[in-house]
Amino acid sequence: MKVNVTVMLKDGVLDPQGEAVRHALGALGFDGVEGVRQGKLIELDVAEGTDRATVEAMCQKLLANTVIESYRIET
Structure with missing residues (x-):
């Protein structure tokens, strides 16, 4: 299953x-x-059946620096 994560700097950064x-x-x-x-x-x-919460955890822990970046998940 394909999941796209778009990571952008937050407004004001x-x-x-x-x-x-x-x-x-x-x-x-x-x-x-x-x-x-x-x-x-x-x-x-990702494997079929991977839930959004798992992808959210990936973003929080590695894919985005949530202090200065926001992200959007698209399945």
């Missing part, structure tokens, strides 16, 4: 990678990009 991408897009002539937030997508291939 400085995103230097996102800012670098925004600046580079402007330098390439893509005007009008006012903000970029960069995150990561983690695709898990």
Whole structure:
């Protein structure tokens, strides 16, 4: 079973990678990009029947730094 976990910096946390991408897009002539937030997508291939609570535990313990990041689980 495939599970996608999207991890993003929380609102208010400085995103230097996102800012670098925004600046580079402007330098390439893509005007009008006012903000970029960069995150990561983690695709898990887990055994059938793996419950959401197990995936939540994975996120809490390893996949996301919950102090500065939020995550979204999609099955």
